Each structure stands twice: as structure tokens, then as C-alpha cells.
Amino acid sequence: MKQNKTVLISGIIIMMMICFSFMDTYAQDLEKHQWENRVLIIKTLDKTSKKYQKQVKEFQNSIEGLIDRKFVLYKIIKNDFTLINYKDSILNTSGKISKKLTTKTLNKKESFEIILIGLDGQIKLRQVEVLTKEDLFKIVDAMPMRKNELKQNKLKN
Numbered sequence: 210m211k212q213n214k215t216v217l218i219s220g221i222i223i224m225m226m227i228c229f230s231f232m233d234t235y236a237q238d239l240e241k242h243q244w245e246n247r248v249l250i251i252k253t254l255d256k257t258s259k260k261y262q263k264q265v266k267e268f269q270n271s272i273e274g275l276i277d278r279k280f281v282l283y284k285i286i287k288n289d290f291t292l293i294n295y296k297d298s299i300l301n302t303s304g305k306i307s308k309k310l311t312t313k314t315l316n317k318k319e320s321f322e323i324i325l326i327g328l329d330g331q332i333k334l335r336q337v338e339v340l341t342k343e344d345l346f347k348i349v350d351a352m353p354m355r356k357n358e359l360k361q362n363k364l365k366n
Contacts, residue, residue, distance in 0.1 A: 264339045
């Protein structure tokens with residue numbers, strides 16, 4: 210009886226570790242989005258800041274455009290993130306940001322920043338002012354890969 214209980218507890222612990230490690234790995238590894246999604250990061254140290262609130266609001270009514278352009282959004286507040294996958298909400302998650310993301314991508318000196326990462330995994334835009342959806346879409350639509358996507362869509366229709 211005691212042995213069965215130990216095996217059961219061990220199994221539960223292992224399952225929990227697997228679940229938590231999968232969530233953390235998927236959410237923290239921006240490279241996982243490469244060639245699949247463009248990544249938009251909105252980072253703030255203060256979720257009540259006017260810039261952050263305005264930036265989040267800017268994209269709330271643009272979901273079709275974000276899906277069409279293959280976007281996922283990371284909202285980062287201090288050391289916490291929320292991942293929004295517009296195309297597949299099952300992949301939405303949240304947690305603590307990784308050290309890798311902090312050191313490789315984010316600028317610690319800025320209290321607010323927005324970062325655009327292209328399908329190739331390269332940073333295409335980094336700014337500390339609010340980015341309008343119109344400007345975001347213009348930037349993306351001018352990219353060679355996006356132009357190719359639009360061409361392919363025309364051929365299908």
C-alpha cells in the first residue's frame with residue numbers, strides 16, 4: 210500500500226514537472242516562433258502607465274490584421290509575461306520571463322518599449338513610443354516576406 214502511494218506521488222510530480230517545463234519552454238523561446246509567427250513585444254515596468262495602456266488598446270480592435278500578418282503578442286509587465294496567439298488561443302500562456310529574453314531582447318534601461326520581430330527571428334523595430342496599428346501594418350506590409358505572402362494569396366484567389 211505504501212509503495213503504491215509512493216509510485217503515485219512520484220508519477221504526479223513527474224507529470225507536473227513535464228507540464229511546467231513545456232509551458233516555460235514554449236513561452237520563453239522566441240526562436241520557436243521563427244518562420245511561423247511575427248512577434249510583437251510590449252514591455253512596461255508599470256502596467257498603469259499611459260503609454261502601455263494606449264499601446265495595448267491600439268491593437269485590441271485589430272485582431273483580423275494581426276492574424277493575417279501572423280502575429281503573436283507578448284505583453285511583459287516587469288518580470289511577468291502573457292503570450293497571446295491570435296490564431297490559436299490554446300497556445301496562450303503566461304508566466305515569468307526568462308533571463309535569456311531579458312538579456313538578449315529587452316532593454317533594461319527602458320520603462321516602456323515595443324519590439325517587432327520578423328519571421329526570420331530578427332528585430333525589425335524597437336521603439337519607446339506608442340506604435341499605431343497603421344504604422345505597424347505599413348512596416349510589415351513593406352517586408353519582402355509579407356509581399357510574397359500577399360502575392361501567394363492573390364494567386365490562390
